[in-house]
Amino acid sequence: MNENLLWPRYAEPTDLPAIEAVPLADRGLPESIHALLSRAAARWPDRTALTVLPDAARWREPVHRTFAELLADVHRYANLLHELGVRRRDAVALMSPNCAELIPATLAAQLAGIATPLNGGLSRGHLTELLRRSGARVLITAGPQLAPEVWDTAQSLASELDAILVLRPTGTTGAPTPLPGIDGVRVGYLDALASEMDMSTFDGEPPRSSDLAALFHTGGTTGAPKLAAHTHANEIADAWMIAANSLLEADSVLFAALPLFHVNALLVTLLAPLFKGQQAVWAGPLGYRDLALFGEFWTIVEHYRIAAMSAVPTVYAVLAQCPVNADITSLRYAMVGASPLPAAVRENFQSHTGVTLVEGYGLTEGTCASARSFPAAPRPGTVGQRMPYQRVKIVRPGTWEELPLGETGVLAIGGPTVFPGYVVARDEHGHVLDGLGKLSDGWLDTGDLARVDADGFVHLAGRAKDLIIRGGHNIDPAIIEDALLSHPQVTAAGAVGRPDEHSGEVPVAYVTLVPGATATAEDLLAWAAGRVPERAAVPKSVTVLGALPVTDVGKPYKLALRADATRRVLGEALAPFTGVDVDAVIEDGAVVATVAVSSEVDETGVKAVLARYAVPARVEVRP
CATH class of the missing domain: 3.30.1340 (Histidine-containing Protein; Chain: A;)
Structure with a gap:
């Protein structure tokens, strides 16, 4: 690997042409995720790779792993999977909240076979269907001490499995809880079963760049979620694009709290740090859902000298209300993605903390990240510039006809991070993949409305399916949501079209409020009327809910x-x-x-x- 070619300057938008002057193939990226981890362990064996917190209340009692120890754990776990019959084209399902053992287990599944992370909160019917579609016969799952409800679900799936490998809570010592026997299924604690396995090398066939590395479920609003396939080449390329960021040095510490069934957690906070030997501090099993975390958050940032973090807009909306009671000058910037960032959330967080929010854009079918912003060169109204070697264009909705620069249409992405397809079947050669209408000649239809400027910055205009069309006039729901989110008592907002006999549909809004809020629906309607920039977009009603609906994978669910x-x-x-x-x-x-x-x-x-x-x-x- 040519280290001189590996790290071009990538700190400003103007750096992009110089980066792309060197072909990606000449940069000498690792062949696979295992090759990437092996490189890190060889270069920085004693440097801390992982710091995993048991939970928010016990953040001072973490478990640490060096890069050498992480590789040893991955080898042990992968050799156990190999002994259980897992081969290159076999999927290994993982269903657990984050813990110290899940991280090497995920990497081991990508080494021995194909990792298939599952959200244990999905319905059992959906989980059963995902197991069958992936073909996974081995499940790595949270045990009764770590997540009792997930363990109950795992046992209910036993008829689909040959082995259930169980994870314990981070930092647990002493005798584990006895596990029940299940006829025809090997059941045991992962770390104990792997304790005698070779930690120096992997006994099976190493993966190649074209091999599948992971299957991630996505969607899930109607029917079972789809399984999007990633190759090792997809994940290596995207992780390198993220790591190439010149604003973070080798000693920069990242904070990780998103679940590992989410591509952001895998790519941004696990794989990308392996390139430069950066440490990641992982929150407890509840991640950002642990309410105690917000009370301790700024102290954690100070103690571990966190330089960057990644979260969704709702997390930053909450943090903007948490008193900054520590020295957080180490925090260079905070990354935000997964759903559009309301202007009010950005302004509240940045004025409260002095930390810049950096937007990014991506989706599972594009591996993870496809656009990034620059703290020193803000472009308000965009989600960032396309990342190196990724291509973007705007096409007419319903067709692949390319539109002129600056026009709004459906955003399409091309390049090395575009996924090979969804799993639709299995045959003697492995998983059968199909783009299901999302792929055309190497281009991915994102389903997002956008325009792209001459510098490659992406200006989102909402989801194509989320537009509110009032009498033929297109209304972006974001302008309504931004207006409502500027109210100090509103924590989340969603605007949709309500059927109307005269206009086809008219905008209405739904919100959630801070505890003890006094604002009424009428108050919020008046607030929106004075702040929505166009009269046609003023909502006809505002409804207050306890929580806005989300899909099974945690994204806003406007259909509901x-x-x-x-x-x-x-x-x-x-x-x-x-x-x-x-x-x-x-x-x-x-x-x-x-x-x-x-x-x-x-x-x-x-x-x-x-x-x-x-x-x-x-x-x-x-x-």
Whole structure:
């Protein structure tokens, strides 16, 4: 590996042309994730790679692993998987909150076979389907001490498995909780079963760059989540693009708290630090869901000298309300992604902490990151510049016709991080992959509306499917959400289109509030009316909820809000009829109104009312 070519200057937007003047193939990137880890262990054997906190309350009692120790653990675990019959084309499922053992287990699964991280919060039906689709017969999972509810789910999946390897909480000592026997399934604690395995090398076939490294589930709003495949080349290229950031040095410490079933956790806080030998401090199993973490957060930053962190906008909205009670000058910047960053969240966090929020953009099908921002060269209104060797273009919705520079359309991404497809079947050669309409000649349809400027900066305009179209006028829900998020008592906001008989749809909004909030829906409606920049986008109503809906993989789920808005407006429209029950369900990514009427109700009249709205509807007559 040519170290001189490995680290070009990458601190400003103007650095991009010089970086790309050298072909990516000439930079000598490692062949695989294992090769990357082996390089780190050889160069910095005694340097701390991982610092894992048991939980927020015990952040002063971490478990440390050097790069050499991490590689030894990966070898032990991978050799155990190999002994269990896992080979290059075999998937290994992992279902656990973050802990010290899960990190090397994930890398071992990529070494012995193909890692398939699962969100234990998915329904058991979805998990069963994902196991079957991946073909995984070995599950690495949280045990009864680490996450009892996940352990219960794991046992319910035993009929799909040959082996269940169990993880213990970070820093646990003493005798483990006895595990039940399961007929036909090998059950045991991962670390104990791997204790006698060779830690110096891997006994099986090492992966090549074109081999699959991981299968990540994505979507999950309707039907089972899809499984997006990553190759080792995908992950190595994207991790290098992230690591190439000249603003972080070898001694920079990163904070990691997102779950390892999320590509950001794997790429940004595990793989990218391996390139420069950087330390990552991992939060406890609840991550950012541990409320105690926010009370200790700034002290943790000071103690470990955290230089960078990665989180979603809602985390920064909460941190903006936590008193800064420590020296946080080590924190160079904070990365944000996964969902659009409201302007109010940015302003509140930065004014409260003095720390710059740096937006990024990416998606699972693009491996992880495809655009990044620069703290010293802010471009308000963008999610960053395309990353080196990645291509971007704007195409007309529904086609692949490229639009001129500056026009808004669907964002498409090309280059070495574009995934090879979704798993649709398995045959004698391994997993069968298909782009399912998302891929065309090496380009990925992101489903995001955007425009790209001459410098390669991406200006998002919302999800193509989330646009509110009022009488033919396109409304970006973000301008409504930004206005509501500027209210000091609003913690989250989602704007969607509500069916309207005159305009097709009109905007409405849903919000969550801080504990003890006094603001009413009427107050918030008036607040929005004075701040939404265009009259047509002022919401017709604001509804306060305890929590906004999210998908099974934790992303905002606006279909559920659209369904609620549909149910409410049709319920009001049909109120003059007695004996009518109105609901709205989600089918194949669309909202469908379902109306049950008694036999005495004027069915023709009900259908006439429904016909005034552009909503698919079913009317069922009850006996």
